[in-house]
Amino acid sequence: MxxxxxxxxxxxxxxxxxxxxxxxxxxxxxxxxxxxxxxxxxxxxxxxxxxxxxxxxxxxxxxxxxxxxxxxxxxxxxxxxxxxxxxxxxxxxxxxxxxxxxxxxxxxxxxxxxxxxxxxxxxxxxxxxxxxxxxxxxxxxxxxxxxxxxxxxxxxxxxxxxxxxxxxxxxxxxxxxxxxxxxxxxxxxxxxxxxxxxxxxxxxxxxxxxxxxxGGKCPVVVDSNVDLHVTAKRIAAGKWGCNNGQACISPDYIITTKSFAPKLLDSLSKVLEKFYGKDPLRSADLSRIVNSNHFNRLKALMDEEMVYDKIVFGGQSDEQQLKIAPTLLLDPPLDSAIMKEEVFGPLLPIITVDKIHESFALINSMSKPLAAYLFSKDSKLKHQFERNVSAGGMVFNDTSIHLTNQHLPFGGVGESGVGSYxxxxxxxxxxxxKAVLDRSFLGEAKARYPPYTPGKLKILKGVLKGNPLAMVQAAVGCTGGA
Incomplete structure (x- = not known):
């Protein structure tokens, strides 16, 4: 009460x-x-x-x-x-x-x-x-x-x-x-x-x-036609440099080709070690998980039986500090919890496909995300991504930075939100x-008022079609014999 x-x-x-x-x-x-x-x-x-x-x-x-x-x-x-x-x-x-x-x-x-x-x-x-x-x-x-x-x-x-x-x-x-x-x-x-x-x-x-x-699961599509080191740094900054992944526009998962995945993994691993050291749980530059409930939720995503052996980097955690290290997972099953739920934390799955265009269908099979990211030098691929992927916002060759532009609306679409700011x-x-129409007392047209006649209707049809003569007739009160 x-x-x-x-x-x-x-x-x-x-x-x-x-x-x-x-x-x-x-x-x-x-x-x-x-x-x-x-x-x-x-x-x-x-x-x-x-x-x-x-x-x-x-x-x-x-x-x-x-x-x-x-x-x-x-x-x-x-x-x-x-x-x-x-x-x-x-x-x-x-x-x-x-x-x-x-x-x-x-x-x-x-x-x-x-x-x-x-x-x-x-x-x-x-x-x-x-x-x-x-x-x-x-x-x-x-x-x-x-x-x-x-x-x-x-x-x-x-x-x-x-x-x-x-x-x-x-x-x-x-x-x-x-x-x-x-x-x-x-x-x-x-x-x-x-x-x-x-x-x-x-x-x-x-x-x-x-x-x-x-929010939602924000995808990052990484083409092979990129500056790999810059790509890895920008993904890392948008994921772990934004509240250790606890952000609605944080990259939620990566899609890349099977042939390019090893190079991307290697580059991300090196960048993460440079950013947060060999023991990231001691890094003062990495935010902690907000509370024990969220910590346990994230641990459960990592510890799921079908997911645990997919960890290829990181995975360390400290419950007392409420810290989880930046963690990369390679090809967890699409029906696993980590691929069904929004991660909202430092875990980043990498999903591989044969051809980069297959990423479109994969993204569109899920709920519409708050943001979608593509790294590529290919202008045609960018155009296809923009045209075929629905998201609240979209960034090419970076992550998260669109929210800093006051000229762009920020908001979701579908399940990722209603409205923008x-x-x-x-x-x-x-x-x-509020619509405001301020009309003079002049310009009366008898044709708009009953009793209606065929002549009045003819004039009104002309007015509605933009016929100048009909407008003049309406203005001067020519009513076709009324």
Missing amino acids: EAVTVAAQARERLRASFASGRTRPAAWRAAQLRGLLRMAVEMEAEICAALRADLAKPRTESYVHEISLVTSSCKFALKNLQKWMKPKKVPAGLLTFPSTARVTAEPLGVVLVISAWNYPFLLAIDPVIGAIAAGNAVVLKPSEIAPATSSLLADLLPQYVDSSCIKVVEGGVAETTALLEQKWDKIFYTGNSKVGLIVMSFAAKHLTPVVLEL HGTFSFDAFAHK
């Missing part, structure tokens, strides 16, 4: 603030965005410490993958806010002459943002930036699985933004459920697809629109595009 009360009170207080019009002016929105920007800059050390406590995340990754992306989003929103808010004129059309037409972006109201644990600062603040830019009041529910970051956000946000319109609600399943039971004007959820289904079922009770940023797409995710 207490959780429900807290949730209801948070929503009602913010609804009252929104109803007052407080969040609508550009000056208020810009002030909140500047506050978030100052928070990210001034509290860098504290944010890095919280991320270290939650995930043993290296400071470099904390800054590059979280703090810098938040500051970039704030700056981009501040630079473009006036343009996004400005009504956009569109053609009015001759049918409504004389008139003007525009599309006005209005805030949805009071929105709920539920963030994830793997990038607990970025995935909490980035959607909030879009919600604020669009003029909404926001309730943020950080992930309880990253408690240090959740606590830090609850402490910091009231110091930097308007707490009458932006509120943090901490807690676990009970608090999240209580929040979902309330009626919101939009729900933005980042996490796994199982919880995504739950979020959508709650939203359906109130016909609440949702953005679901989920980043840059202008974040603003659009939290704004309603």
